[in-house]
Amino acid sequence: MEKVNDKLETIFTMQKALNDDIVARRGLEGISDEVWIQRQMLAMLSEMAEVLDEVNFKWWKNPKPVDHDALCEELVDVLHFYISMCLRAGMDADDLFRRYLAKNEENFRRQQGLSNKKGYDPSECGDASK
Secondary structure (H helix, E strand, O other), X not given: OOOOOOHHHHHHHHHHHHHHHHXXXXXXXXXXXXXXXXXXXXHHHHHHHHHHHHOXXXXXXXXXXXXXXXXXXXXXXXXXXXXXXXXXXXXXXXXXXXXXXXXXHHHHHHHOOOOOOOOOXXXXXXXXXX
């Protein structure tokens, strides 16, 4: 059976090609996965700060209209670094998808009070409005 062009797999393939090009062009061979992920995380945090700048998080300033194109660009930048970290951690698109499905199911179980993880049972939740 022929595999359908999977969008997530395409993103992983394209990010790997970009990473390989950057490593070769910038002479970054030999950097450990640990250091690479640390650098990627710092870069992603920087991009996340740019996302915040696009959505008027500074309550002490006059709000400006949200530039949705700029916001989406910053979110794509975050995705670049996130996928890069997944690749360095040895994950591919299928692995990320499988792990996402399992975690999503567990997150629903937590919200429904059906998880063994403590602190999520809604019946134990106080009323925040009081």
